[in-house]
Amino acid sequence: MHQPTTQARPSIYYPYQVHAPWLASQHPAQGRHPVVIVGSGPSGMVTALELARHGVASVVLESELQVSQGSRAIVFTRRSLEILQQVGVAQRMMDNGLPWRFGNSYYRGQRVFRMEAPHDADDRFFPMLNIQQQYMEEYLFDACQAEPLVDFRWGNKVTQVTQDASGATLEVDTPEGPYTLHADWVVAADGGRSGIRTALELQMEGASYEGRFVIADIRIDLPLPTERLAFFDPDWNPGNTVLMHREPHGIWRVDYQLPENETPEDALQPAALAARINALLAQIGHGDKPWEMDWSSVYSARTLTLPDYRHGRVLFTGDAAHLLPIFGVRGANTAFQDAQSLGWHLAFAVKGIASAALVDNYSRERVGAAREIIEESGKSTRFMTPPTRGFRLLRDAVLSLSLSQEFVRPLYHWRTSRPHEYTQSMLNSPGDDNALFKAGPAHGAPPQNIRLSANDYLLDHLGGGFDLLYFTEAAAVPEALQSVVNAARAKGVPLRVTAVGASAPVAGADQTLADADGHFRARYGVPASGAAYLLRPDQHVCARWLTLDATRLQAALNHALPQ
Structure with a gap:
């Protein structure tokens, strides 16, 4: 039997709520469902809410009993907020998040580039908003709970998926034992370690980069504005890159690249974390400030995608479909665009407004979007974490020249996530103006x-x-x-x-x-x-x-x- 933890996740700022598991014995016998969504991260819940907006019911299965651990995704773009406005959570995000539009890159103590994201009077939302993923997931769950067409089930782990031409059958394990669920369509939104992707023996295409980053959230009082800070080749972390972001509730995100010979296990030791963070704080002139650790993890950049997001009656979305670098805030923001697209394509097919060819178009368009992002983010990733000696020589030359030469400074630009334009979509009218x-x-x-x-x-x-x-x-x-x-x-x-x-x-x-x-x-x-x-x-x-x-x-x- 599946036994998810009932212990609230630790946090110094976020009050985790442990939800009761959904148990089959407490509900009527299961019928066939139009859509079952596996996973309750950003892409899973937005897909459910989008389907509901189009009048299609879904079941959301989440193996855990609480929202995700750690801040994870923290920067949300204007387009993401426009999408979240459609499902009713953008205002809560704005009420509790920190808007911003400037990013700064430093080398040898000098600011060598300042990014300014476009913003004018026609924009309701700022270019970027910082808020921890737990809050975003909480707001989405509240919206799901308020929506009669979304059946949300905590503590339900999918162990097997079989399918035929008309639908799929899922075996679901719970704290009281397994049950069977039948669906016309299954949405795999079960994250970067997708069990459904593994079960279907699907392989992603693309590249993985050797550079690793520690991601650490600390509580500290710093008199700095809400702007992205990037430090290249600091004395305490030579040859590597360091990032900082302000989060709500007095939390700061610190990302720093590890030396090649340091393992993730060694990097996450308390003494190693403290030494690096103290060195960073000293570098920015706040080494005397006390701080407290909330959460830490290790991340490596990957630019990978499935070549097709539809496999029979199973549709992939979010990190289950692709793995993208955090540089340029592409993870959750891309997942929202996936979910918005999948929601209407699938709803129209379920309702018979269009054929299943429309679902194939979802895959075609979003695979194209992922490949565009991979091309863009690959440039940023190679600048942040040069994968070869040649790339490092080029990057180091840019760093050196940027101290005196204005023309190279735009190369620091992190190519922020932007909404994909479906220029070649088969849905575009060929006979218009x-x-x-x-x-x-x-x-x-x-x-x-x-x-x-x-x-x-x-x-x-x-x-x-x-x-x-x-x-x-x-x-x-x-x-x-x-x-x-x-x-x-x-x-x-x-x-x-x-x-x-x-x-x-x-x-x-x-x-x-x-x-x-x-x-x-x-x-x-x-x-x-x-x-x-x-x-x-x-x-x-x-x-x-x-x-x-x-x-x-x-x-x-x-x-x-x-x-």
Whole structure:
């Protein structure tokens, strides 16, 4: 029998709650479920909440009885917060996190590069927000618990998965013994050591890097702003890299690279940790400050992905699908994008709005995203942890030149995680006017948020299905367009029409957003009335037109929903 620990995880700042296990004897006999999600990390819970937004029930199985140990992911991007806004937890993240936008790189005591993340009045969220993963998981669990379509089961460990053409059967162990669960689809969100990936004998492609980092969270009172700090080749850790981030509750994250000959076991000894942390604090002029350890671990950079995220009726997401370096905050932030994409693709297939080919598109798009991230993050990783003598010579030359030469300093940029643009998606309309636009989000791009009033933004009004942004100052949406919209809705396609530009409500539109100064139209590259954008349920653009008619709208919907 599976016996997860009932002892609360230790922490000096986070009050871990141990939940009661879900036991089959206390519930009715199990039927067949549309979706079973294995794992309750960021990708698992966001997938469940996204499915629920589209009206699809799921079961979430978590082998432990509490949220994850240690702060783990701590930096969340603007796009992640936009995704979390859709599932109802972004405000709690903002209320309790630390927003920031600057990063600093130091070499030989000199700041040689300062990164400034873009931020303007149209952005509801800051470029980055620091908050420990335990809180994020707590907020997501609370949202799952409040959602009737999510059946969350603590203390349930999957031991076996078998499948056929119509579904999968899972053997699940609990503190009272095993039971069997049947599902149409299984989502493997069970992390970097995915048991389902191992059981299916699947191999990832990519590279693993030799450099190891200690990750340590300490409580200390430092009079420093919430900005990323990176130190290259410090005297106390020659040839290596050190990172620092402020977290809520007086916690600081310290990441430092280990010398090649030091084992993780030796590095995590209390004396070794204390010596390194004290040396870092002395370097930044705060060696006299008392500090307390909360959590530590060892990490090595990997750039790996499965070549396909669909294997029969099993779909992979998050770290179960790919392993990405922490440099550039790519782990959990990529998982949120996976989950948002998987949620709508799978929901539409389950509900019969589109065929299973749509699920294959999830895999195709997100594998492409992972490979783009691997290419980008590989550059950062090779700079942070040079894998060969040649790379080290090049990196050291950049370090030396950066003391006096401005042109090399941008090479310090850590290539922050950004939302993938599905430029080559099979869902993008081939017959629209994408190539004719001079501005605005293009094919496959996420939407540009627009500030509508003091605390009202475009993305507050979108989500839950397809969104048609129709730019008009007329009193009504043309009847021919309304007919296409109504026909799509009659087939079960969630499609909302937003009229942009008119000062009064527009007949045939579900909502009207005024644009008296033309700012919205300018940001979206719209020169005149009659233009439009079609956004997928994950808000990425799949079509845009300078002039829209019923035939073109119908063609775009048909293309985005393969039958």
